[in-house]
Amino acid sequence: MNLTLHIWRQKKATDKGGFATYKLAGVSPDSSFLEMLDQLNEEILAGGKDEPVAFDHDCREGICGACGMVVNGVPHGPQELTTTCQLHMRKFKDGDELWLEPWRAAAFPVVRDLVVDRGAFDRIIQAGGYISVNTAAPRDANEIPVPKTDADLSMDAAQCIGCGACVAACPNASAMLFTAAKVTHLGVLPQGQAERGPRVLAMVAQMEAEGFGGCTNHGECESACPKGIKLEFIARLNRDYLKAAIGGREAAQQRTVRR
Amino acid sequence: MELRSNAPAGPIETSWDKHRFDMKLVNPANRRKFKVLVVGTGLAGGSAAATLGEMGYNVEAFCFQDSPRRAHSIAAQGGINAAKNYRGDGDSIYRLFYDTVKGGDYRSRERNVYRLAQVSVNIIDQCVAQGVPFAREYGGLLDNRSFGGAQVARTFYARGQTGQQLLLGAYQALERQVEAGTVQMFPRTEMLDLIVVDGRARGIVIRDLVTGKVEARMGDAVLLASGGYGNVFYLSTNAMGSNCTAAWRAHRKGALFANPCYVQIHPTCIPVSGEHQSKLTLMSESLRNDGRVWVPKKRDDIGRASKDPGSIAEADRDYYLERKYPSFGNLVPRDIASRNAKDVCDEGRGVGPGGQGVFLDFRDAIQRLGQKTIEERYGNLFEMYERITDEDPYKVPMRIFPAIHYTMGGLWVDYNLMSNIPGLFVLGEANFSDHGANRLGASALMQGLADGYFVAPYTVADYLARNGNSGVDADHAAVKAEVQGVNDRIQKLLNIGGKRSPNSFHKALGRICWDKVGMARNEAGLQEAIAEIQALKAEFWTNLAIPGSADSFNDSLVTAGRVADFFELAELMARDALQRRESCGGHFREESQTPEGEALRDDENFSYVAAWEWKGEGQEAVMHREDLSFEYVKLAQRSYK
Numbered sequence: 001m002n003l004t005l006h007i008w009r010q011k012k013a014t015d016k017g018g019f020a021t022y023k024l025a026g027v028s029p030d031s032s033f034l035e036m037l038d039q040l041n042e043e044i045l046a047g048g049k050d051e052p053v054a055f056d057h058d059c060r061e062g063i064c065g066a067c068g069m070v071v072n073g074v075p076h077g078p079q080e081l082t083t084t085c086q087l088h089m090r091k092f093k094d095g096d097e098l099w100l101e102p103w104r105a106a107a108f109p110v111v112r113d114l115v116v117d118r119g120a121f122d123r124i125i126q127a128g129g130y131i132s133v134n135t136a137a138p139r140d141a142n143e144i145p146v147p148k149t150d151a152d153l154s155m156d157a158a159q160c161i162g163c164g165a166c167v168a169a170c171p172n173a174s175a176m177l178f179t180a181a182k183v184t185h186l187g188v189l190p191q192g193q194a195e196r197g198p199r200v201l202a203m204v205a206q207m208e209a210e211g212f213g214g215c216t217n218h219g220e221c222e223s224a225c226p227k228g229i230k231l232e233f234i235a236r237l238n239r240d241y242l243k244a245a246i247g248g249r250e251a252a253q254q255r256t257v258r259r
Numbered sequence: 260m261e262l263r264s265n266a267p268a269g270p271i272e273t274s275w276d277k278h279r280f281d282m283k284l285v286n287p288a289n290r291r292k293f294k295v296l297v298v299g300t301g302l303a304g305g306s307a308a309a310t311l312g313e314m315g316y317n318v319e320a321f322c323f324q325d326s327p328r329r330a331h332s333i334a335a336q337g338g339i340n341a342a343k344n345y346r347g348d349g350d351s352i353y354r355l356f357y358d359t360v361k362g363g364d365y366r367s368r369e370r371n372v373y374r375l376a377q378v379s380v381n382i383i384d385q386c387v388a389q390g391v392p393f394a395r396e397y398g399g400l401l402d403n404r405s406f407g408g409a410q411v412a413r414t415f416y417a418r419g420q421t422g423q424q425l426l427l428g429a430y431q432a433l434e435r436q437v438e439a440g441t442v443q444m445f446p447r448t449e450m451l452d453l454i455v456v457d458g459r460a461r462g463i464v465i466r467d468l469v470t471g472k473v474e475a476r477m478g479d480a481v482l483l484a485s486g487g488y489g490n491v492f493y494l495s496t497n498a499m500g501s502n503c504t505a506a507w508r509a510h511r512k513g514a515l516f517a518n519p520c521y522v523q524i525h526p527t528c529i530p531v532s533g534e535h536q537s538k539l540t541l542m543s544e545s546l547r548n549d550g551r552v553w554v555p556k557k558r559d560d561i562g563r564a565s566k567d568p569g570s571i572a573e574a575d576r577d578y579y580l581e582r583k584y585p586s587f588g589n590l591v592p593r594d595i596a597s598r599n600a601k602d603v604c605d606e607g608r609g610v611g612p613g614g615q616g617v618f619l620d621f622r623d624a625i626q627r628l629g630q631k632t633i634e635e636r637y638g639n640l641f642e643m644y645e646r647i648t649d650e651d652p653y654k655v656p657m658r659i660f661p662a663i664h665y666t667m668g669g670l671w672v673d674y675n676l677m678s679n680i681p682g683l684f685v686l687g688e689a690n691f692s693d694h695g696a697n698r699l700g701a702s703a704l705m706q707g708l709a710d711g712y713f714v715a716p717y718t719v720a721d722y723l724a725r726n727g728n729s730g731v732d733a734d735h736a737a738v739k740a741e742v743q744g745v746n747d748r749i750q751k752l753l754n755i756g757g758k759r760s761p762n763s764f765h766k767a768l769g770r771i772c773w774d775k776v777g778m779a780r781n782e783a784g785l786q787e788a789i790a791e792i793q794a795l796k797a798e799f800w801t802n803l804a805i806p807g808s809a810d811s812f813n814d815s816l817v818t819a820g821r822v823a824d825f826f827e828l829a830e831l832m833a834r835d836a837l838q839r840r841e842s843c844g845g846h847f848r849e850e851s852q853t854p855e856g857e858a859l860r861d862d863e864n865f866s867y868v869a870a871w872e873w874k875g876e877g878q879e880a881v882m883h884r885e886d887l888s889f890e891y892v893k894l895a896q897r898s899y900k
Contacts, residue, residue: 012811030649031535038537038762044806045760045815051807054814056325058498060538062643063423064329079646086646111469112812119446122326126438130431131390135310135712137381138388142345145399146392155392155417158424162328191390 001027001089004097005040007053013109013117019099020050029090033077034060034067036089054113062086062226065161068168069114070101075165075224083163083226103164105173107211118164120210121178127206128199129182131191150188157184159227169224172213177221179207180237181229187240197244204241262515262870262885266370266674271891272353275374278674279717283724290315291441293723296463296478297321298450298505301330302422302704303687304484305429306711307719312436314716316723319476320433321445321465323500323817328430331486331498332707335422336543337406338414339704341379346403350411352376358409359702360892362592363667363695364844364860366518366868369891370674371692378713379705383415385712389428393417406544406700414701419543419639425704429711449817450505451745453481453512453683454731454738460682461731462738464745468817471810473745475738479729480682480719483509484711487666487688489522491825491832492777493769495663496528496541502821503828506670506689514678515870515883517691518668519828520836523698523845524778525664526596529647530616539662540647542619542640544700547589547596549624549633550657553578554608554617565610568618568656579603587899594697594845594858595899597661601778602856604660611658620656661778665703667694667845668835671870671885675718676710679870682726684719686710691868696844749809752819757802761819764799768792768822768829776833781849785837789830796826831871831880838882841865853896862894 002025010017024040031039034057041052058066062083069084071077077087092098100114108116146154160181167175183200186192192199208214215234222231267274267281285293293316297308300322308320324330342355355376360367383401387393393415394402403412417424436442445465452464454475462477488503489495510516527542555564556577564571579599581588589596600617603609610616625633630653634641641652648658669691676684676692687707694702731738775788799822807813842851842858843865851859868885 028533028535030532032537032647035535035537039535042760042762045804046758048804048806051813052815054812058324058329058500059331059334060499061334061540063334063420064324064331064498066324066329082646086643088647088649090649115812118325122328122434122437122444122446125328125431125434130435131388132435133385133388133432134313135306135385135432135716138384141343141383141387142400144387146395147399148395148397151392151395151399154390155394155424158392158417158427159420161423162326185392186390189390189392191388 001029001094003027005100007100008102009113010110012112027089031089032085033087034085054115056115057085060085063161065163068103068163068165070168072099075168076226081226081228103168105167108164108167121162123210124179124203124206128202131186132195144190146189154185154188157181157233160229161227165224165226166221169220171218172216174215175207175212176215176234177229179203180233183237183240184233196240197247200237200240201244260883262883264368264673264885271370271373274370275377282717282721285720285724287315291317293317294478295480295719296476297482297484299484299486300327301332301484301486301687302426302429302707303711305433306708307482307484307686307715308442309429309432309436310712310716312441318442319445320442321448321450323449323468325446327433328427330426331501332426333423335704336419337545338404338416338421338701339425340413340701341383341415342376342413343380343383345401346412348411350413355379357892359699362697362699364697365894366843367693367695368887369889375693375706375709378709381713382705382708386425386428389432391424391428422704451508452741453509454741455512455680456731456737460680461729464741469812473742475733475742477731477733479723480684482684482686482715483689484686485689488828489663489666491829492663492772493766494536494539496525496539499538504821504824507824507828509670509683511873514680514683515671515872516831517671517868517870519832520839520846521667521696521844522663523593523665523667524597524661526593526600526661527659528662530611530658530660532612542644542659546619546637546640550619550621551578551623552580552589552617552619554603554610558607561610584899591899598778598847600661616658616660618656619659621652665698667696667698676715682722684715686715696846753805753809755803757804759802760804761815761822765822767795768825772829776836779847779849780836785833788833792826792830799826835869838869839865
């Protein structure tokens with residue numbers, strides 16, 4: 001296959017950045033999207049003038065959440081439920097023209113080219129995305145029965161890989177789907193009840209402090225999510241949030257947000 | 260050099276409890292005065308950093324990924340073993356211990372393995388308390404499945420994403436400590452050297468992968484949990500960034516490297532599809548429960564079989580595992596399934612591109628159980644297969660081939676997980692300790708979390724209590740020299756100014772290792788491999804091309820540094836394979852096999868750990884032996900006929 005690639009190039013966060021165009025010939029339809037970029041980078045390196053295109057990637061099996069870029073306007077590209085690393089070139093046609101951009105969001109500053117800083121996600125987890133239990137000898141695992149349907153629902157939410165596609169897809173650059181996935185994962189389990197109220201308040205406050213926008217029910221996040229995280233989790237977050245916010249007691253314990 | 264395991268004597272059942280009681284403690288008020296550095300934040304490093312933080316130590320944790328949530332532990336699919344005996348099917352700590360020593364082909368240290376089996380139980384309790392959503396039965400209790408090498412169901416799982424869920428549990432515990440201020444996290448940071456002053460580990464030299472800044476971080480103890488070295492083969496199931504640099508730099512500073520030739524090759528991976536291939540994808544071992552492995556009997560049928568497998572008549576198919584191992588059939592352990600796939604491909608009966616594949620056929624299972632049942636069991640795996648190969652495994656058999664998956668070898672550690680450098684601890688896949696020459700399925704997650712949650716926090720505390728503060732700070736002349744050394748090496752790489760990319764060297768090195776230090780090894784091949792590795796390494800240091808500079812985000816520079824270390828490790832791996840003139844576990848020497856072609860151990864001469872000492876650039880490493888003794892487990896030839 002022969003392709004024309006328009007790729008966002010930006011040396012560092014403070015640079016302006018812009019598109020550069022590359023022609024790439026002889027791409028195997030069996031190669032993955034990132035292997036196609038490997039091929040381009042080998043050519044750039046052999047050319048000796050330019051530096052290779054920087055992009056995040058690691059496991060290349062769709063689970064680590066490191067990779068991701070906007071391909072022709074769609075986060076992770078055209079195939080549903082598929083991360084960029086699992087997308088294969090046979091989904092494109094010979095002669096295609098592709099526009100590659102980093103995730104665009106104020107809360108995800110560009111590090112270089114297609115690489116962004118998603119530290120904001122870690123800070124949302126720091127705000128309360130855990131169950132406070134120290135390593136010690138807790139009680140036997142089977143003393144906490146969890147109804148299978150709850151365990152399955154929790155797992156549906158826990159599958160989030162934290163890639164950030166939901167933020168990139170959202171017109172408001174909201175991190176609601178990401179935050180709601182963690183709130184649901186922990187909130188439907190019996191172990192997660194004690195901190196359920198404070199957790200949702202703290203995580204949402206941190207999300208806002210990071211500069212993510214609010215949710216206005218576009219649903220773009222759900223269709224961009226490579227793991228099928230559902231919009232209904234946002235409704236769950238909203239219910240938990242409302243309950244905790246008007247509860248008073250938990251609202252009073254709010255932690256100060258950090259940046 | 261005498262290698263002392265420091266494992267306590269006495270009955271094995273109580274040795275860890277007694278050892279813990281004999282250890283010194285650090286008063287809670289004094290803990291914050293100690294700084295502990297943790298390199299790598301996967302299951303082992305993440306759980307250790309979180310736990311040490313909870314205890315009140317001052318922790319700095321480092322990972323090369325942009326977030327600790329992305330460490331490669333996340334990719335583990337199948338599950339985690341624990342001797343809970345929730346099934347009531349006869350499991351026990353002793354049985355898990357026994358299975359693990361046997362599965363490791365009797366090349367591991369008994370007392371370490373016993374402790375692993377013992378704390379496996381606590382791991383499940385801890386993870387459930389953290390909110391890990393393990394699979395449940397309708398009664399609300401935990402579900403189990405069975406795995407290779409065991410006759411009991413002791414594997415806990417969270418769909419096909421057990422590693423992800425366990426890692427997120429450790430990651431969340433870690434982030435909780437970041438919030439609490441006990442752990443400082445350094446993402447996108449790579450360890451480039453170990454600082455040893457007066458014979459003790461005192462700190463590390465790190466490079467910020469975004470700004471390129473090189474600096475020293477000092478600590479009272481250093482924990483390496485930097486994973487395995489499978490990527491020395493270039494193509495493996497490891498993540499692209501998985502590398503041996505942290506461990507190898509420690510090795511060059513005096514830490515012994517044990518059993519580097521013990522590499523696990525996983526039988527069920529998606530075959531290589533072409534030159535562009537950058538990594539290999541594992542398909543869970545559980546598929547062999549229902550899939551039947553075969554190739555055509557006749558070489559003439561290969562072309563037709565590759566295009567239309569269904570056209571090959573039943574009588575013309577060779578279900579070679581069922582034929583050779585009637586009692587275990589398709590469920591023989593990983594090493595045996597892998598070697599047999601290689602054998603049939605070497606005979607010219609392999610299918611697919613380049614003849615490097617065998618069929619894993621679900622036709623009979625679908626007929627017997629219906630497509631719906633197969634979908635329920637393996638739906639996500641079938642989808643993944645189709646996404647990568649563009650073939651529908653419900654209609655055409657899967658093609659699979661073995662791939663490098665896990666490394667049992669690693670830095671030598673004693674019972675306390677401390678290397679021979681005092682103050683340097685090694686956890687998880689980075690150490691050599693528990694799996695002998697072959698790891699059983701669902702045991703890697705168990706070991707990572709055992710080391711991080713339940714072993715290192717005690718043994719590190721004992722070290723700190725006995726040795727006090729390091730007292731060496733970043734202004735020390737020796738520390739400044741180490742930082743300078745790292746900067747000099749980076750400049751040296753950048754100044755080569757050749758023509759060939761780091762990636763192409765890595766690929767070429769991987770090819771040598773795969774062909775000659777891979778699934779089957781022999782004297783002549785290993786000698787050739789050493790010569791070829793040395794020649795390629797020489798070319799690397801004269802013809803490497805790295806664009807860009809040291810003071811920026813520069814992937815080519817990072818890759819080059821890692822490949823440089825892989826060259827040295829590859830040579831040691833070949834030397835270790837050369838000295839071990841026996842076959843055991845993942846290490847198969849063609850000279851040492853039974854008349855039927857099975858691996859033949861030589862307990863008389865090789866029942867030891869080979870721990871290698873770095874002697875300097877261009878010098879041959881020197882081997883030290885830790886003899887293994889077996890007080891509890893009876894040595895026997897493994898048989899799966």
